[in-house]
Amino acid sequence: MRHPHTRTTRTARRRLLGALGAGLLCTAGLAVPAAATPAVTLAARTPLTTAPAQTPALADGLALTPPMGFNNWNSTHCRADFNETMVKGIADLFVAKGLKDAGYQYVNLDDCWALPNRDANGKLVPDPARFPNGIKAVADYVHSKGLKLGIYTSAGIKTCNSAGFPGALGHEYSDAQQFADWGVDYLKYDNCNNLGVDAQVRYRTMRDALRATGRPIVYSICEWGENKPWEWAADVGNLWRTTGDISDDWGSMVSILKQNLPLAPYAGPGHWNDPDMLEVGNGGMTDTEYRSHFSLWSIMAAPLLIGTDLRKATPATFDILDNKDIIGVDQDPLGKQGTVVSSGGGRWVIAKEMKDGSRAVALFNESGTAQRIATTASAVGLPAAPAYTVRDLWQHRDDNTAGTLAATVPAHGTVLLRVSTDPRWATHPPAVELGLDGSPLLEAATPVTLTGTVTDLGRTPARRVSVSLTGPAGWTVRPTSATTAAVLPTGRTLRTGWRVTAPAGTPAGAYDLTLRARYRSPSGEQVTSALPLSASVVVRPPAGTSYLSDLPWLSASSGWGPVERDTSNGESAAGDGHPITIGGTVYAKGLGAHAPSDISFYAGRACTKVRADVGVDDEKGLKGTVAFEIWADGTKVAATGVLTNAMPAQPLTADVTGAQVVRLVVTDGGDGNDSDHADWADAALTC
Known part of the structure; x- marks a missing residue:
């Protein structure tokens, strides 16, 4: 789940609690089995070319395919509208909108469902304002x-919400039974x-408590990948978070993707890598x-937990969530997570065996x-065949x-294919690839x-081929050749x-x-294929030297x-930053970003x-490592190497003579992007 305080505050609190560990255990009077307290040495991460040595998965028959369902946190947090009415309404929509038939099964409650204090008997108490009939009535x-109910708590004395609802540490068996x-x-x-209690101890204790109830309960370990649960949790839980919390923005999603992809060897039926919930439909x-x-x-065989309020979802959101072809990739019973075939230049090919x-x-x-992205049937692991x-x-x-296998893929887009050696290949029309050469930037x-x-x-010819290009009303689009x-x-x-x-x-x-x-297959079937593209109308920058923060950008991601x-970058909504400050020097002009980021200018x-x-930026204290790059069209023309918060501002100058597009790129310095507030102070373009 995501918390109302910042990620860095949460990290600092975790470190403080870890440092206080043993003393707080005594103060709180928590009982931890003595046999479970020795330190556990984690196995070194196994190279991706070999299967990891793992304890066998839980033999509980649960989550043999990645769990599918809903969790309220990404859309409601602790708002008052997270209540019994909402939960029942989501269940109704699962049925009415066909999501149940598509495979979605779990309707899960996140934090804030309980009162802040246990009762006199140490039992959890559902918030009567939110759940006046209790949790059992909602489950019923x-x-x-025909659906299932999920619930949330923390392996600590309090949950993650700042209000501090009761956690299960020291209450595992009684809470599990409830x-x-x-x-x-x-x-x-x-x-x-x-x-500071050892993660393996905490999560194994709840595993045993759930098992003792005799009820089949899917067990989702949410320790943010801090202790590499993929290396030890296959016989502890059915899924484990591999990363920090997802945010409803492009940079967060891609960062989590890159952290989760290398962990493919650890996933399989009953034990899944969990890169956090879906943000589809939340608007970011x-x-x-x-x-x-x-x-x-889906190609990573990740749990598919809807994180948007389906009562407000658009038809486009339902079309995405209800795509049964793609759900079939996620739910394939072989249980393989997709692996990277290639990734140069931001052109990713990821393949999953079915x-x-x-x-x-x-x-x-x-x-x-x-960009055009291409691979072959052989490269993704298929045997030689006349056609596919x-x-x-x-x-x-x-x-x-x-x-x-090739396509021109729009910016931030994905073409998802399923390729087979189906002997009936000749009954299908030939695949036709559309592309557009040249830069679609127009003054x-x-x-x-x-x-x-x-x-x-295709293996078969395309016949009677015709092509057209259309643009907005009023634009002139004329062919100059056949x-x-x-x-x-x-x-x-x-x-x-x-x-x-x-x-x-x-x-x-x-x-x-x-x-x-438009073309015809050898059998005479009429086929139409379309490639949506984007053209940008641009304005030439003025002569002289201009601050880049005063110029329009072509695109910007953070x-x-x-x-x-x-x-500076404030990590959330637009306008939430502070004056740009590096090494104690305050700058009135510049661009504030958070790694990884990419800003392009015409x-x-x-x-x-x-x-x-x-x-x-100084606002993060002694945190953050980044590297800055300047690109002229497709060539890197300047770079800093890795910079830390302890270093003063570094001057960076690049010759961009003759470039059509200039890009300012920030990477995370190779150690993840927590607290990576990257400033382009006094950034200027001379023309």
Whole structure:
């Protein structure tokens, strides 16, 4: 769960409690079995090329595929509308909207369901304002819908909410029995206020307590990956958090993805890596980004726990959450987590072995511009074959391919495919790849030339091919070469030049273009394929030297919170930063970001230099390690190496002569991105 105080405050509190550990145990009067107190030596992480040596998974028959359901925290936190009415309403929507039929099963309560104090007998007391009929009545209602109920507590003396609701440390057996008596089917067990008690001791004690109830309860270990639970928890819980809390923004989602991907060897039926709940529908990302989120969690065999208030969800949100083709990837009974095939230049190929021998393949574009991403059937682990059937799981369409798997993927987008050696491949049309060469950056009233491509990837030819490019109303889009081809054999491409002009006075911003191809398969089937694209109308920067914080950017992403102009990054909403301060020096101008971040500006081939004083903002104390880079188009032209908060601002200057686009990039210094507040102080562009 996410907490109302900052991540750094929570980290500091955990460290303080860990340091006080033994003394607090005596003060609190907690009983920890003596036999469980010796330190446990964790095994070194096993290289990804070999299977890790693990204790066998829990033999409880639970969570043989990743759990699917709902958790209220990401959308409601502790608001008053988290109550019995909401929970019942979610259960009703699971049935009415087809989510139950799609596989969603658990309706889970997070923190704030209880009163702050136990009763005279040491029992947990549901908050009567939120749950006037108690938890058992809610469980009974959820069960009547053919669903299951989950609940939350912490492996500490208090839960993670700042109000401090009762945790289960020292009360494991009585709390577990209460949960069982209420009819609970799932327990999320958090990590706050743990008094420094060894994590393995705390989580094993609750495992044993749940087992003693005799009720099947899925056990979710939520210790944020601090003690590498993937190395020891396979026989303790059914799933374990591998990272800190997710946030409803692009940078957070990608950061968690990168932390969870290397842990694939540790996942399997009954024991899953958990990169935290879904943010789909909460409003902090675009639908394209949410489709990536859902695709990537599914190919990682992650639990799919809806984190949005379904009572307010849009049709687009339901379309994402109810995609049964993609859910089928997540729920494949073989239980393999997808692994990285390649990732250069933000072009990710991730492949997952499926029980039927097919492969799920994600073509994921991390970058802020559309990119072609390609791989082959052989590279993702399929045997040699004359041809393959490839199903696009977002388009719900089957094609045949001679072996190439490729697509132009929009910025922050994901194409998810399922590829097999299905002998019926010839009954499907040939796969056709659409692309657009050239930079879709336009100054109003100034034409640009783009080249559209249509390539037959199939084993069979595409016949009677025609192509079109459309733009916004009022734009001029004219072909400068052939738009048709009688036939495209395997591997052949139809190239069409397009002259595109935005009308004078068109405001700067992003605009939609669509490249379409129509063709017939050998059997005569008519096929239409479309590639949505984005063109940006841009304004040439003024002559002279300008502060970058005064210029419009093409795109901006940040690990936590948005990029800020002339303040530091505040990690949450826009405008929550402070004056930029590095090494005690305060700067009135600049850009505040949080690693990893990427900010791009249009230079129009008219600029010569970028300069800035860069460093970690003082507001984080002695925390944060980052590295700064400046890119001119596709070339890195300046970099700092790793900087820490203890270092003063470093001057960074780059020659960007002739560049169309300039990018300011911050990485996390290789140690994760906690507290990585990165300032581009006095950043300026000379043109």
